[in-house]
Amino acid sequence: QKEVEQDPGPLSVPEGAIVSLNCTYSNSAFQYFMWYRQYSRKGPELLMYTYSSGNKEDGRFTAQVDKSSKYISLFIRDSQPSDSATYLCAMIMNSGYSTLTFGKGTMLLVSP
Amino acid sequence: DTGVSQNPRHKITKRGQNVTFRCDPISEHNRLYWYRQTLGQGPEFLTYFQNEAQLEKSRLLSDRFSAERPKGSFSTLEIQRTEQGDSAMYLCASSSGATGGNQPQHFGDGTRLSIL
Numbered sequence: 001q002k003e004v005e006q007d008p009g010p011l012s013v014p015e016g017a018i019v020s021l022n023c024t025y026s027n028s029a030f031q032y033f034m035w036y037r038q039y040s041r042k043g044p045e046l047l048m049y050t051y052s053s054g055n056k057e058d059g060r061f062t063a064q065v066d067k068s069s070k071y072i073s074l075f076i077r078d079s080q081p082s083d084s085a086t087y088l089c090a091m092i093m094n095s096g097y098s099t100l101t102f103g104k105g106t107m108l109l110v111s112p
Numbered sequence: 113d114t115g116v117s118q119n120p121r122h123k124i125t126k127r128g129q130n131v132t133f134r135c136d137p138i139s140e141h142n143r144l145y146w147y148r149q150t151l152g153q154g155p156e157f158l159t160y161f162q163n164e165a166q167l168e169k170s171r172l173l174s175d176r177f178s179a180e181r182p183k184g185s186f187s188t189l190e191i192q193r194t195e196q197g198d199s200a201m202y203l204c205a206s207s208s209g210a211t212g213g214n215q216p217q218h219f220g221d222g223t224r225l226s227i228l
Contacts, residue, residue: 008152034216043116043203043219044155088154098207099145099168100217102154 003027006089006103015112019076023089023103026070030101031094033065035074038086038105047087048074079110114138116220118204124226125194132190133223137206144187145217146179147203148172155203161187191225199227 006023013019021035032051036044048063050056050072056063064073072091076083086105092098117136125131137144142163147155158177160168163184173179176195181187191198201222209215 004154006154036219041221041224043118043221046216046218049216090154098143098209098215098217099157099160100147100155100205102156104152104154 003030003101004089004091004103007106008104010107010109012109012111013079015079015081015110017079017110019079019083019108019110021074021076021087021089021106021108023072024070025072025091027093028067028070029093030070030091032092033063033072034090034092034100035061035063036088036090036102037083038088040085044088044090076108079108081110081112084108084110116204116206116218118202118220118223120223121221122224122226124228126228127194127196129194130190130192131194131225132188133202133204133225135187135189135204135206135220137186137204138218141206141208141218142184143207143209143215143217144181145205145207146187146189147205147219149201149203149222150199158189158202194225194227196227199225201225 035048038044062075088105089103090100144161146158149155161181203222205217205219207215207217
């Protein structure tokens, strides 16, 4: 079992839909959680960075963390074709070194 | 904030050749990371610098790989005697923060390595 599990998709939705992307993890040492968006042939772009269990909202994006269930989610409201990309969850242990552990990424396709 | 810059964007080389990639981090960031990403996978950690000190290396970093960060500014990643399995996107990221901090990492657009 990999440390971070993420469904690779693709996930296809119509424009305007609410999108839910999820990751599970096995190691309770992970304390900081991030979502990155990656367009084809580009580097990952940081979308959300959270620490506490609960919700964090930024525009159309909401990140949700449930440490007791080892489960994180990213919700995208009013999805747009420009949101079509691969979404990577990533997490860091609360230790002296800050190396990210990533999921495989979920490919999202938003059709007009 | 000009972002993390990586050069070249794409490198094509024959098996057995040596290649070197460069990363220029965000100017005020003292932490620098190298990751490797293959098709359909998330990035995997290779190595980490705090200023000029290389503090951690992944088991993925075989003895053919070497990384440097002279003077704690830009970094280079060299692969010697390249193999087919080295074909991947090599990503650089940087972050701020003293030892023990966990500031978010910002990535460059990577160098895509293709081994013929």
